[in-house]
Amino acid sequence: MKTVKKILLPTSTAGSLPKPSWLATRETLWSDWKLHGQELIEGKHDALRVALQEQVSSGLDIVSDGEQTRQHFVTTFIEHLTGVDFENRKVVKIRDRYDASVPTVVGPVSREKSVFVEDAKFLRQQTKQPIKWALPGPMTMIDTLYDDYYKSxxxxxxxxxxxxxxxxKELEAAGVDIIQFDEPAFNVFFDDVNEWGIACLERAIEGLKCETAVHICYGYGIKANTDWKKTLGSQWRQYEQILPKLKNSNIDIISLECHNSRVPVDLLELIRGKKVMVGVIDVATNTIETPEEVANTLREALKYVDADKLYPCTNCGMAPLSRDVARGKLHALSAGAAIVRKELTN
Structure with missing residues (x-):
């Protein structure tokens, strides 16, 4: 199995970075594109270059496209599939949290051609650093649709x-080092996760030789998510429901939210032995962490995660933040990891 292990505590983001204002509305999640046709294609590539440069200049070790080529982390993938009608929309409750107008499954779903592979090839051409690419997970995909065909x-x-x-498999062939599946739904539908959700995820990674990750967080820093978090009490123990089975899964890396959350850090003990992307950057605030705050979160995580398996990361994507705030948080992530890396190697 291919392993991204060139440095102790390799840093990365969970996914999205803010889009430049010439591509989409600033600090707005899932904004419409401002460009069209060939201009949009070129604009996405330009934005990808900018996002890559932000990560490199911040000192991140594992880089991504910053999701510059995607409008939405789930539906942009679904848009390219047959069997889904985007004109026939229904209102459903997303992750038992908020209502959204979503497309309808009207026939057999299939993928006639690749969705992100050309974008991944473009990113691969821009850098020699390890690259990570995010895909929506199966359970989060079904939670972002109205199913009028399979009814299951x-x-x-x-x-x-x-x-x-x-x-x-095509992303791997394009040179992607880590393929990450975003499964925020894993933090909600615990019975389904354990009965068939993890098995579905293992089907999605079947035959891959690159590293695989599953990202399970408490969501972007939008009001629907922050309001939900207020109902979860003094301790957020959702991970306790799913980590034991994930530990025994074929997924290589588990990506979790930690910093400024009420997740008891000792829950990480449930997956000791797995590689863990520990969220050390709070994406629900404009306050930029200090490197020492990042280092403190990492020190706590190291009580339960072996140092060679700890990947400092962000709690979730940073698309709704300003570019200045996101940049500051990336620098803090890198600087905080450097502090702990030095402590571990001295």
Whole structure:
């Protein structure tokens, strides 16, 4: 198995970075594109270059496209599939949290051609650093649709898992080092996760030789998510429901939210032995962490995660933040990791 292990405590983001104002509305999650046609293609590539440069200049070790080529972390993938009608929309409750107008599954879902592979090839051409690419996970995909065809969450999830596996294999062939599946739904539907959700995720990674990750957080710093967090009490123990089974899964890396959250850090003991992307940057605030704050979160995590398996990361994506704030947080992430890296090697 290919391993990204060139440095102790390799840093990365969970996914999205803010888009430049000439591409989409500033500090707005899932904004419409401001460009069209060939201009949009070129604009996305320019934005990808900028996002890459932000990561490199901040000192990150594992880089990504910053999701500059995606409008939405789930539906942009679904837009490229057959069997889904984006004109026929229904209102559903996303992750039992907030209502959203979503497309409808009207027939067999399939992937006629790759979705992100050309963008991944473009990113691969821009850098020699390890690259990570994010895909939506099967359970989060089914939670972002109205199913009027299969009428079974599990059946549709298995279909998406097969499609994701096709995409993932092509991303691997394009030179992606880590393929990450975003599964915020894992923090909500615990019974389904343990009964078939993790198995679906393992179907999505079947046959891959690159490293694989699953990102399970408490969401972007939007009001619907922050309001939900206020209802979760003094301790957020959702991870306790799913980590034991994830530990025994074929997924290489588990990406979790930690900093400024009420997640008891000792829950990480449940996955000791796994590689863990520990969220040390709070994406729900404009306050920029100090390097020492980042270092403190890492020191706590190191009580439960072996140093050679700890990947400092952000709690979630940073698309809704200003570019200045996101840049400051990236620098803090890198500087905080450097502090602890020095402590571990002295």
């Amino acid at each position: 969450r599990e059946t549709l999830a298995w279909e998406f898992a097969k499609i994701l596996n096709q995409e993932a």
